[in-house]
Amino acid sequence: MAKTYKSRIRLWHVEIGYCPRCNVPVRGEKCELCNSRPRPLRFHDMGDIRPASAHERELFISLIPRDARGYFKRRIILLARQPGLDYRKDVYVDGYKVGIMEYAHRDGWHWRFIPTGKGAALLLNFAEPEFTLRTAGHLKGKKIQKEISGEWALFRAGNCAGVAVRTPSGVKVKDIFCHAVKPAKKSQLEDAVRANVSYLEKIEKKAVSMIKHSGAKYVAFSGGKDSEVALYLAHLAGVKKAIYANTGLEFPESSRFVKKFADFLGVELIEVRPDRGFWDVVEEKGIPTKENRWCTKHLKLAQLSKFHGVLVDGTRRYESFGRMRRTRTAKLGNLKLIYPILDWLALDVWLYIHYRGLPYNPLYDMGYERIGCYMCPSMLNAEFHNMRSTHPELFKRWYEYLRKQGFTHDEIMDGVWRWSEMPAKLKEIRKS
Ligand SMILES: [Zn+2]
Structure with missing residues (x-):
């Protein structure tokens, strides 16, 4: 019922x-x-x-x-x-x-x-x-x-x-x-890791076995925590090549981390870039929005789909609504995608990173939750505003481009540019 x-x-x-x-x-x-x-x-x-x-x-x-x-x-x-x-x-x-x-x-x-x-x-x-x-x-x-x-x-x-x-x-x-609430015992993330060691070993084993059986050749690696874990697991399963689709709009920390982590594992890093860069294509296709993220297709997927074989991908179901109903495998051009951490929570990913003592992208501790392009329309305003202090030069570049496209200062700061169709809630806020 x-x-x-x-x-x-x-x-x-x-x-x-x-x-x-x-x-x-x-x-x-x-x-x-x-x-x-x-x-x-x-x-x-x-x-x-x-x-x-x-x-x-x-x-x-x-x-x-x-x-x-x-x-x-x-x-x-x-x-x-x-x-x-x-x-x-x-x-x-x-x-x-x-x-x-x-x-x-x-x-x-x-x-x-x-x-x-x-x-x-x-x-x-x-x-x-x-x-x-x-x-x-x-x-x-x-x-x-x-x-x-x-x-x-x-x-x-x-x-x-x-x-x-x-x-x-x-x-x-x-x-x-209306009840008393008593202070609880002190605890740190390391305690949480120790409380979950067998669980982490179990999900690791399951993912590694899935990758081994798939005959995977490559791993997609963006520098984010999920693809990092996917790469680490694939490396345990014997996969030796990581593909980094550099959009040309990456935070410098991400490009650095991608190289550092691939080196750390001793896997080969294959960096691919779009044939035509973002600043060229944006003139034609317009500013990408949440509804029309042509950039992902053009800058990332089109580059990945040039490969053949099985590709390990760190997509997780709980990451967003659109990924909730993903199946365990998918096709992209001649590639077969497999998702070994599809059912992991972000909590599992972080416990695993700490359990294995892995380094991670420093952007996470600088106020970013999603690692991607610095002007991604899927970014939160909280992150976009945070860029003013962490990456003022990148912020300025995008800000000035939006100004040239006719957006006012307030429209830029409220994130109006990120939607093709402004949501009712945002309209409401902007009126008050
Ligand atoms: Zn306990």
């Missing part, structure tokens, strides 16, 4: 395990640190849960009350994607959702974190409430006669912890939680 309902609205849940005793995510049947059965941690199917990057950890910690920061510095922070216009993630600490972190637009783009009631209860172990209310019953969603200093405030109401937020119509209670 529940299944029919879920499939009708196309909402699925993915469940991972969590060991509250060791305070780590668990992917196997048992936590390998304490041997106990984990309890479930559920999230939306497209959430693709993963550990926060160094950049995201810093960002998150800067958005919570000062007195609570020390606690979160010594805990694993997991993020699961939420549907939204830009960066929007559920934040999990100690195995439950403590709030939502997002890049939001209100009087300009800015980062914010809004705790859940349970997150508020955790924070109140360290931080003082901004105010106290006498009654606690049925407060959620109610307007209250209080002034708050920031965008949100922690409060207490009897035995309950609550979060109030500022809205255009006044201060409202966002959420409330």
